[in-house]
Amino acid sequence: xxxxxxxxxxxxxxxxxxxxxxQEAVLDSKDVRAFLEELAALxxxxxxxxxxxxxxxxxxxxxxxPQSVASSDATAAALDELQNGIGDGPCLTALKLKRTLLVxxxxxxxxxxxxxxxxTGEGVHSILAIPLDLDGEADAVLNLYxxxxxxxxxxxxxxxxxxxxQAAGSLRLVLKIAQLNExxxxxxxxxxxxxxxxxxIGAVMAENRCDRDTAFGILTxxxxxxxxxxxxxxxxxxxxxxxxxHISTYFDE
Amino acid sequence: MNPDWMGxxxxxREADLQRAGAARQYREADLPLTKLxxxxxxxxxDVDELSLEAYLHEALHLPAVQVGLIVMAxxxxxxxxxx
Numbered sequence: 001x002x003x004x005x006x007x008x009x010x011x012x013x014x015x016x017x018x019x020x021x022x023q024e025a026v027l028d029s030k031d032v033r034a035f036l037e038e039l040a041a042l043x044x045x046x047x048x049x050x051x052x053x054x055x056x057x058x059x060x061x062x063x064x065x066p067q068s069v070a071s072s073d074a075t076a077a078a079l080d081e082l083q084n085g086i087g088d089g090p091c092l093t094a095l096k097l098k099r100t101l102l103v104x105x106x107x108x109x110x111x112x113x114x115x116x117x118x119x120t121g122e123g124v125h126s127i128l129a130i131p132l133d134l135d136g137e138a139d140a141v142l143n144l145y146x147x148x149x150x151x152x153x154x155x156x157x158x159x160x161x162x163x164x165x166q167a168a169g170s171l172r173l174v175l176k177i178a179q180l181n182e183x184x185x186x187x188x189x190x191x192x193x194x195x196x197x198x199x200x201i202g203a204v205m206a207e208n209r210c211d212r213d214t215a216f217g218i219l220t221x222x223x224x225x226x227x228x229x230x231x232x233x234x235x236x237x238x239x240x241x242x243x244x245x246h247i248s249t250y251f252d253e
Numbered sequence: 254m255n256p257d258w259m260g261x262x263x264x265x266r267e268a269d270l271q272r273a274g275a276a277r278q279y280r281e282a283d284l285p286l287t288k289l290x291x292x293x294x295x296x297x298x299d300v301d302e303l304s305l306e307a308y309l310h311e312a313l314h315l316p317a318v319q320v321g322l323i324v325m326a327x328x329x330x331x332x333x334x335x336x
Protein backbone atom coordinates (compact mmCIF):
# COMPACT_ATOMS: atom_id res chain seq x y z
CA UNK A 1 0.00 0.00 0.00
CA UNK A 2 1.41 3.34 -0.97
CA UNK A 3 -0.01 6.69 -0.03
CA UNK A 4 1.29 10.00 -1.30
CA UNK A 5 1.87 13.11 0.76
CA UNK A 6 -1.44 14.44 1.90
CA UNK A 7 -2.13 18.12 2.33
CA UNK A 8 -2.50 18.91 6.01
CA UNK A 9 -6.09 19.97 6.37
CA UNK A 10 -9.33 18.36 7.38
CA UNK A 11 -11.32 18.03 4.22
CA UNK A 12 -12.29 14.39 3.98
CA UNK A 13 -13.32 11.31 5.89
CA UNK A 14 -10.93 8.66 7.18
CA UNK A 15 -8.41 7.74 4.49
CA UNK A 16 -6.27 4.65 4.53
CA UNK A 17 -3.07 6.67 5.01
CA UNK A 18 -4.35 7.77 8.40
CA UNK A 19 -4.70 4.16 9.53
CA UNK A 20 -1.23 3.38 8.22
CA UNK A 21 0.22 6.41 9.93
CA UNK A 22 -1.32 5.32 13.21
CA GLN A 23 -0.07 1.77 12.91
CA GLU A 24 3.33 3.23 12.27
CA ALA A 25 2.97 5.41 15.32
CA VAL A 26 2.38 2.29 17.42
CA LEU A 27 5.49 0.68 16.01
CA ASP A 28 7.62 3.79 16.31
CA SER A 29 6.52 4.65 19.81
CA LYS A 30 8.64 3.52 22.69
CA ASP A 31 5.67 3.83 24.98
CA VAL A 32 2.08 4.92 25.17
CA ARG A 33 2.91 8.54 25.83
CA ALA A 34 4.91 8.84 22.64
CA PHE A 35 2.02 7.27 20.75
CA LEU A 36 -0.41 9.77 22.21
CA GLU A 37 1.94 12.64 21.31
CA GLU A 38 1.82 11.46 17.74
CA LEU A 39 -1.96 11.11 17.86
CA ALA A 40 -2.32 14.69 19.08
CA ALA A 41 0.10 16.01 16.46
CA LEU A 42 -1.69 14.08 13.72
CA UNK A 43 -5.10 15.38 14.79
CA UNK A 44 -3.84 18.96 14.94
CA UNK A 45 -2.21 18.85 11.50
CA UNK A 46 -5.22 17.16 9.90
CA UNK A 47 -7.69 19.74 11.15
CA UNK A 48 -5.60 22.89 10.99
CA UNK A 49 -6.10 25.17 8.01
CA UNK A 50 -4.19 28.36 7.18
CA UNK A 51 -6.93 30.44 8.81
CA UNK A 52 -7.76 28.01 11.59
CA UNK A 53 -5.06 26.69 13.90
CA UNK A 54 -6.15 23.65 15.87
CA UNK A 55 -4.45 22.61 19.10
CA UNK A 56 -4.76 19.00 20.21
CA UNK A 57 -4.17 17.35 23.54
CA UNK A 58 -4.85 14.00 25.14
CA UNK A 59 -6.08 13.62 28.69
CA UNK A 60 -5.95 10.26 30.41
CA UNK A 61 -7.80 9.27 33.53
CA UNK A 62 -5.22 7.83 35.90
CA UNK A 63 -6.28 6.58 39.28
CA UNK A 64 -9.54 8.46 38.66
CA UNK A 65 -7.68 11.74 38.20
CA PRO A 66 -7.48 13.44 34.80
CA GLN A 67 -3.95 14.07 33.62
CA SER A 68 -2.77 15.75 30.46
CA VAL A 69 -0.30 13.29 28.92
CA ALA A 70 0.28 14.49 25.38
CA SER A 71 -0.25 17.54 23.23
CA SER A 72 0.49 18.95 19.80
CA ASP A 73 1.91 22.12 21.37
CA ALA A 74 2.26 24.05 24.62
CA THR A 75 -1.07 25.85 24.08
CA ALA A 76 -2.98 22.56 24.04
CA ALA A 77 -1.15 21.33 27.13
CA ALA A 78 -2.02 24.53 29.00
CA LEU A 79 -5.68 24.32 27.93
CA ASP A 80 -5.89 20.67 29.05
CA GLU A 81 -4.28 21.43 32.39
CA LEU A 82 -6.71 24.30 32.83
CA GLN A 83 -9.66 21.90 32.62
CA ASN A 84 -7.99 19.35 34.86
CA GLY A 85 -7.18 22.04 37.40
CA ILE A 86 -10.79 23.25 37.49
CA GLY A 87 -11.98 19.65 37.36
CA ASP A 88 -14.71 20.57 34.90
CA GLY A 89 -14.96 21.28 31.19
CA PRO A 90 -16.16 19.84 27.88
CA CYS A 91 -13.37 17.27 27.56
CA LEU A 92 -13.94 15.91 31.04
CA THR A 93 -17.67 15.76 30.33
CA ALA A 94 -16.99 13.85 27.09
CA LEU A 95 -14.78 11.50 29.09
CA LYS A 96 -17.57 10.94 31.60
CA LEU A 97 -20.33 10.47 29.00
CA LYS A 98 -18.06 8.42 26.72
CA ARG A 99 -19.27 10.24 23.62
CA THR A 100 -18.15 13.00 21.30
CA LEU A 101 -18.87 16.51 22.42
CA LEU A 102 -18.80 19.50 20.11
CA VAL A 103 -18.92 23.03 21.47
CA UNK A 104 -19.33 25.24 18.37
CA UNK A 105 -19.25 28.52 20.26
CA UNK A 106 -17.80 28.70 23.75
CA UNK A 107 -19.13 32.26 24.27
CA UNK A 108 -22.74 31.11 24.32
CA UNK A 109 -21.97 28.02 26.35
CA UNK A 110 -23.43 27.78 29.85
CA UNK A 111 -22.55 24.22 30.89
CA UNK A 112 -19.07 24.92 32.27
CA UNK A 113 -19.29 28.33 33.91
CA UNK A 114 -15.91 28.02 35.66
CA UNK A 115 -14.06 26.94 32.55
CA UNK A 116 -15.66 28.76 29.61
CA UNK A 117 -14.73 32.26 30.73
CA UNK A 118 -11.06 31.44 31.27
CA UNK A 119 -10.81 29.45 28.02
CA THR A 120 -12.32 32.25 25.90
CA GLY A 121 -9.88 34.58 27.64
CA GLU A 122 -7.13 32.30 26.30
CA GLY A 123 -8.55 32.73 22.79
CA VAL A 124 -10.45 29.44 22.47
CA HIS A 125 -13.81 29.66 20.76
CA SER A 126 -14.75 26.14 19.79
CA ILE A 127 -13.89 22.76 21.25
CA LEU A 128 -14.20 19.20 20.04
CA ALA A 129 -13.70 16.36 22.52
CA ILE A 130 -13.61 12.74 21.42
CA PRO A 131 -13.22 9.94 23.95
CA LEU A 132 -11.08 6.92 23.07
CA ASP A 133 -12.84 3.63 23.69
CA LEU A 134 -10.21 1.53 25.42
CA ASP A 135 -12.32 -1.37 26.69
CA GLY A 136 -12.13 -0.24 30.25
CA GLU A 137 -8.33 -0.59 30.28
CA ALA A 138 -8.08 3.13 30.83
CA ASP A 139 -9.97 6.27 29.91
CA ALA A 140 -8.63 8.79 27.45
CA VAL A 141 -10.02 11.73 25.50
CA LEU A 142 -8.66 13.64 22.53
CA ASN A 143 -9.21 17.37 23.01
CA LEU A 144 -9.24 19.77 20.07
CA TYR A 145 -9.26 23.52 20.47
CA UNK A 146 -9.88 26.09 17.77
CA UNK A 147 -9.53 29.84 18.00
CA UNK A 148 -12.52 30.29 15.69
CA UNK A 149 -16.23 30.01 16.29
CA UNK A 150 -17.54 26.92 14.50
CA UNK A 151 -13.95 25.83 14.04
CA UNK A 152 -15.00 22.24 13.39
CA UNK A 153 -17.23 21.21 10.51
CA UNK A 154 -19.36 18.08 10.67
CA UNK A 155 -16.87 16.56 8.22
CA UNK A 156 -14.07 17.34 10.64
CA UNK A 157 -15.99 15.57 13.39
CA UNK A 158 -16.44 12.49 11.18
CA UNK A 159 -12.76 12.50 10.20
CA UNK A 160 -11.45 12.75 13.71
CA UNK A 161 -13.99 10.27 15.06
CA UNK A 162 -12.89 7.78 12.41
CA UNK A 163 -9.23 8.02 13.16
CA UNK A 164 -9.74 8.27 16.88
CA UNK A 165 -11.48 4.90 16.65
CA GLN A 166 -8.44 3.61 14.74
CA ALA A 167 -6.13 5.07 17.34
CA ALA A 168 -8.15 3.53 20.16
CA GLY A 169 -7.82 0.14 18.49
CA SER A 170 -4.06 0.54 18.23
CA LEU A 171 -3.89 1.89 21.73
CA ARG A 172 -5.76 -1.09 23.13
CA LEU A 173 -2.99 -3.23 21.68
CA VAL A 174 -0.27 -0.95 23.01
CA LEU A 175 -1.86 -1.07 26.42
CA LYS A 176 -2.19 -4.83 26.27
CA ILE A 177 1.49 -5.18 25.42
CA ALA A 178 2.51 -2.71 28.09
CA GLN A 179 0.38 -4.63 30.55
CA LEU A 180 1.95 -7.94 29.61
CA ASN A 181 5.39 -6.40 29.97
CA GLU A 182 4.49 -5.22 33.41
CA UNK A 183 3.21 -8.66 34.35
CA UNK A 184 6.48 -10.15 33.14
CA UNK A 185 8.47 -7.67 35.23
CA UNK A 186 6.33 -8.43 38.27
CA UNK A 187 6.81 -12.15 37.81
CA UNK A 188 10.58 -11.78 37.38
CA UNK A 189 10.69 -9.76 40.59
CA UNK A 190 8.53 -12.40 42.28
CA UNK A 191 10.91 -15.20 41.26
CA UNK A 192 13.89 -13.30 42.64
CA UNK A 193 12.13 -12.44 45.85
CA UNK A 194 10.78 -15.93 46.34
CA UNK A 195 14.20 -17.55 45.98
CA UNK A 196 15.52 -15.46 48.84
CA UNK A 197 12.48 -16.13 50.99
CA UNK A 198 12.48 -19.89 50.36
CA UNK A 199 16.16 -20.07 51.27
CA UNK A 200 15.58 -18.13 54.47
CA ILE A 201 12.63 -20.39 55.37
CA GLY A 202 14.86 -23.42 54.91
CA ALA A 203 17.53 -21.85 57.09
CA VAL A 204 15.06 -21.07 59.86
CA MET A 205 13.64 -24.61 59.62
CA ALA A 206 17.09 -26.14 60.03
CA GLU A 207 18.06 -23.86 62.86
CA ASN A 208 14.86 -24.30 64.85
CA ARG A 209 14.01 -27.85 63.79
CA CYS A 210 10.51 -26.68 62.88
CA ASP A 211 8.11 -27.08 59.96
CA ARG A 212 7.66 -24.62 57.12
CA ASP A 213 4.58 -22.88 58.54
CA THR A 214 6.36 -22.25 61.83
CA ALA A 215 9.41 -20.89 60.01
CA PHE A 216 7.11 -18.62 58.01
CA GLY A 217 5.53 -17.45 61.25
CA ILE A 218 8.94 -16.53 62.66
CA LEU A 219 9.87 -14.51 59.55
CA THR A 220 6.53 -12.73 59.21
CA UNK A 221 6.54 -11.80 62.92
CA UNK A 222 10.03 -10.38 62.56
CA UNK A 223 8.84 -8.46 59.51
CA UNK A 224 5.80 -6.90 61.17
CA UNK A 225 7.37 -6.13 64.56
CA UNK A 226 10.36 -4.43 62.94
CA UNK A 227 8.23 -2.97 60.14
CA UNK A 228 10.70 -4.36 57.60
CA UNK A 229 9.59 -6.03 54.37
CA UNK A 230 9.48 -9.82 54.54
CA UNK A 231 11.92 -9.99 51.62
CA UNK A 232 14.44 -7.81 53.47
CA UNK A 233 14.09 -9.88 56.64
CA UNK A 234 14.75 -13.01 54.57
CA UNK A 235 17.78 -11.41 52.92
CA UNK A 236 19.23 -10.46 56.30
CA UNK A 237 18.75 -14.04 57.56
CA UNK A 238 20.78 -15.36 54.62
CA UNK A 239 23.43 -12.68 55.00
CA UNK A 240 23.80 -13.49 58.69
CA UNK A 241 24.47 -17.13 57.88
CA UNK A 242 26.61 -17.01 54.76
CA UNK A 243 27.67 -13.42 54.34
CA UNK A 244 26.11 -13.49 50.89
CA UNK A 245 24.20 -10.37 50.11
CA HIS A 246 23.21 -11.03 46.51
CA ILE A 247 21.21 -14.13 45.80
CA SER A 248 20.23 -14.40 42.18
CA THR A 249 17.83 -16.68 40.40
CA TYR A 250 18.51 -17.99 36.95
CA PHE A 251 15.60 -19.01 34.84
CA ASP A 252 14.59 -18.86 31.23
CA GLU A 253 12.25 -16.03 30.37
CA MET B 254 -18.93 -25.24 53.40
CA ASN B 255 -15.69 -25.02 55.31
CA PRO B 256 -12.71 -27.35 55.25
CA ASP B 257 -12.15 -29.28 58.49
CA TRP B 258 -8.80 -27.61 59.22
CA MET B 259 -10.67 -24.45 60.03
CA GLY B 260 -11.82 -25.55 63.48
CA UNK B 261 -14.93 -24.52 65.45
CA UNK B 262 -17.52 -21.82 64.85
CA UNK B 263 -15.48 -19.13 66.60
CA UNK B 264 -12.49 -19.67 64.34
CA UNK B 265 -14.72 -19.64 61.29
CA ARG B 266 -16.26 -16.35 62.38
CA GLU B 267 -12.85 -14.86 62.93
CA ALA B 268 -11.63 -16.11 59.55
CA ASP B 269 -14.74 -14.63 57.90
CA LEU B 270 -14.06 -11.25 59.47
CA GLN B 271 -10.40 -11.29 58.48
CA ARG B 272 -11.35 -12.30 54.95
CA ALA B 273 -13.92 -9.50 54.69
CA GLY B 274 -11.22 -7.06 55.82
CA ALA B 275 -8.75 -8.32 53.21
CA ALA B 276 -11.45 -8.16 50.53
CA ARG B 277 -12.23 -4.55 51.43
CA GLN B 278 -8.55 -3.63 51.42
CA TYR B 279 -8.16 -5.22 47.99
CA ARG B 280 -11.12 -3.33 46.54
CA GLU B 281 -9.88 -0.03 47.95
CA ALA B 282 -6.33 -0.59 46.70
CA ASP B 283 -7.70 -0.83 43.15
CA LEU B 284 -4.73 -2.89 41.96
CA PRO B 285 -4.66 -5.60 39.32
CA LEU B 286 -5.12 -9.11 40.67
CA THR B 287 -2.11 -10.38 38.73
CA LYS B 288 0.13 -7.81 40.40
CA LEU B 289 -1.08 -8.77 43.85
CA UNK B 290 -0.72 -12.46 43.07
CA UNK B 291 2.83 -12.02 41.74
CA UNK B 292 3.80 -10.13 44.87
CA UNK B 293 2.13 -12.69 47.13
CA UNK B 294 3.87 -15.51 45.27
CA UNK B 295 7.14 -13.60 45.57
CA UNK B 296 6.97 -13.55 49.35
CA UNK B 297 6.27 -17.28 49.47
CA UNK B 298 2.56 -17.63 48.79
CA ASP B 299 1.40 -21.03 47.57
CA VAL B 300 -2.15 -20.79 46.25
CA ASP B 301 -2.85 -20.05 42.59
CA GLU B 302 -4.29 -16.84 41.20
CA LEU B 303 -7.81 -18.22 40.88
CA SER B 304 -7.91 -19.28 44.54
CA LEU B 305 -6.59 -15.89 45.55
CA GLU B 306 -9.35 -14.25 43.53
CA ALA B 307 -11.96 -16.50 45.14
CA TYR B 308 -10.60 -15.62 48.59
CA LEU B 309 -10.77 -11.90 47.85
CA HIS B 310 -14.37 -12.32 46.74
CA GLU B 311 -15.11 -14.10 50.02
CA ALA B 312 -15.92 -17.33 48.25
CA LEU B 313 -13.11 -19.49 49.63
CA HIS B 314 -11.21 -19.92 52.88
CA LEU B 315 -7.45 -20.36 52.89
CA PRO B 316 -5.00 -21.68 55.53
CA ALA B 317 -3.81 -19.09 58.05
CA VAL B 318 -0.27 -18.93 56.63
CA GLN B 319 -1.61 -18.03 53.19
CA VAL B 320 -3.99 -15.48 54.68
CA GLY B 321 -1.08 -13.90 56.53
CA LEU B 322 0.89 -13.63 53.30
CA ILE B 323 -2.05 -12.12 51.41
CA VAL B 324 -2.52 -9.50 54.12
CA MET B 325 1.21 -8.81 54.08
CA ALA B 326 1.29 -8.52 50.28
CA UNK B 327 -1.57 -6.02 50.39
CA UNK B 328 0.20 -3.99 53.08
CA UNK B 329 3.63 -4.00 51.40
CA UNK B 330 2.17 -3.13 47.99
CA UNK B 331 0.13 -0.31 49.52
CA UNK B 332 3.34 1.13 50.95
CA UNK B 333 5.12 0.81 47.60
CA UNK B 334 2.41 2.53 45.56
CA UNK B 335 2.32 6.30 45.45
CA UNK B 336 -0.94 7.45 47.01
